[in-house]
Amino acid sequence: MSTMSEWIEAVCAELDLNLADQRATTTVVLDLTADVAHGVARPAAPVTAFLVGLAAGRAAERGAEPDAEVATLSARLSALAKTWEPPGGRSE
Template sequence: MTVMDEWVTAACAELELDPAEVSVPVVLDLAKDVAHQVLRPGAPVSAYLLGLAVGRGADLATAASRLSGLAASWPVQLDGTSLAG
């Protein structure tokens, strides 16, 4: 068992969740996409938003794919300011 597995198991126990329902690779891939294509602090916020969406009934893989797609299409930022809007 890896440290990540141990952490997820302990965190799930603390929050009364089933660790079998946690897809660590999907969440990490989303966080990587946002951190590299949008901005680093957006990664944990996006993971939280993904969790909210899934908690409200969204499919995990579909919601993560939509957010990754949004990150991939995000305008390049040259000085930390958004080129969108």
């Protein structure tokens, strides 16, 4: 087992979370953060992942499956990040 897998298991235990498929969820989040880091800005990547987690938690309160919600939200935001042009253009 990799250090990352062990870390994720420890975090899930600490936060009382149960991922249906740790590997799939990890891949989705890593892909999302890569798309945001490259298409928007590096600091936006962890913040985006945090916001996806908040939104997935809110959806779970309404009965949605959290892992599926993370995948759906991540796909939407990855698509947005890949085409992102901020209002007024990029300021590099």
